[in-house]
Amino acid sequence: MKFPKLRIVMVGTSHPGNIGAAARAMKNMGIGRLYLVEPREFPSPEASARASGADDILATATVCDTLDEALTGCSLVFGASARLRTIPWPLLNARQCGEEAVAHPGEVAIVFGREHSGLSNEELERCNYLVHIPTDEAFSSLNVAAAIQVVSYEVMMASGSAPVEATQRDEPASAEDVERLYAHLEETLVELDFLDPDHPRKLMRRLRRLFNRSALEATEVNILRGILTAAQKAARSD
Numbered sequence: 001m002k003f004p005k006l007r008i009v010m011v012g013t014s015h016p017g018n019i020g021a022a023a024r025a026m027k028n029m030g031i032g033r034l035y036l037v038e039p040r041e042f043p044s045p046e047a048s049a050r051a052s053g054a055d056d057i058l059a060t061a062t063v064c065d066t067l068d069e070a071l072t073g074c075s076l077v078f079g080a081s082a083r084l085r086t087i088p089w090p091l092l093n094a095r096q097c098g099e100e101a102v103a104h105p106g107e108v109a110i111v112f113g114r115e116h117s118g119l120s121n122e123e124l125e126r127c128n129y130l131v132h133i134p135t136d137e138a139f140s141s142l143n144v145a146a147a148i149q150v151v152s153y154e155v156m157m158a159s160g161s162a163p164v165e166a167t168q169r170d171e172p173a174s175a176e177d178v179e180r181l182y183a184h185l186e187e188t189l190v191e192l193d194f195l196d197p198d199h200p201r202k203l204m205r206r207l208r209r210l211f212n213r214s215a216l217e218a219t220e221v222n223i224l225r226g227i228l229t230a231a232q233k234a235a236r237s238d
């Protein structure tokens with residue numbers, strides 16, 4: 001569990017499948033603590049089915065009678081709302097919420113509302129901030145588990161632990177190596193009668209532009225040089 005001080009609170013969830021989907025979304029993003037305030041049905045086979053592998057989150061979920069109980073010990077509380085300006089309250093978007101949640105030194109709760117009616121004004125007033133996931137204005141309400149997915153993803157991204165570049169890159173080619181490649185390329189193109197040195201037009205400039213766009217690596221320059229040498233050999237043996 002990456003975020004031991006962060007809890008997700010679901011209030012009055014009516015579909016147990018949403019609880020399972022939320023557990024899965026949380027576990028994907030390294031968030032392990034789930035609090036359920038008055039769920040209509042829990043535990044439930046439907047919740048377990050939708051959790052698909054995140055059963056441990058369901059097994060350790062805390063069921064509470066009141067929101068206050070679920071917020072015990074928290075010094076920062078966010079309330080996720082599908083509607084903008086439900087109450088005039090400090091408002092953050094999901095990205096800002098992720099950043100604030102990760103930066104906070106104490107216990108943090110992010111609270112999500114009922115499928116049909118969201119969070120009541122009274123519940124929202126228990127929160128330090130409202131959190132809104134930007135959407136098309138005409139259709140702003142996400143499924144509650146989808147909303148938990150988006151906010152949990154932002155927590156993960158804000159923590160800086162997401163890999164920035166998945167593919168391993170080789171060492172970039174040096175400017176000298178690239179210059180030698182261009183010289184070799186030009187020489188080969190002349191030998192192949194593709195480039196007329198008396199009327200070069202803009203061919204070399206275009207090829208430079210093409211290769212410069214691709215951030216050549218040292219091994220790639222070696223491969224291209226090898227191909228040019230093979231082409232020269234073939235042309236000379238004709």
Ligand code: SAH
Nearest residue numbers: 080081082112113118132133141142144147
């Ligand atoms: N009809 C309800 C929508 C509830 S959706 C209403 O208008 O309030 C269930 C819960 O998912 C919401 O209470 C909220 O916590 C979360 N949610 C859905 N869409 C959201 C959005 N765009 N931004 C933030 N939270 C959202």
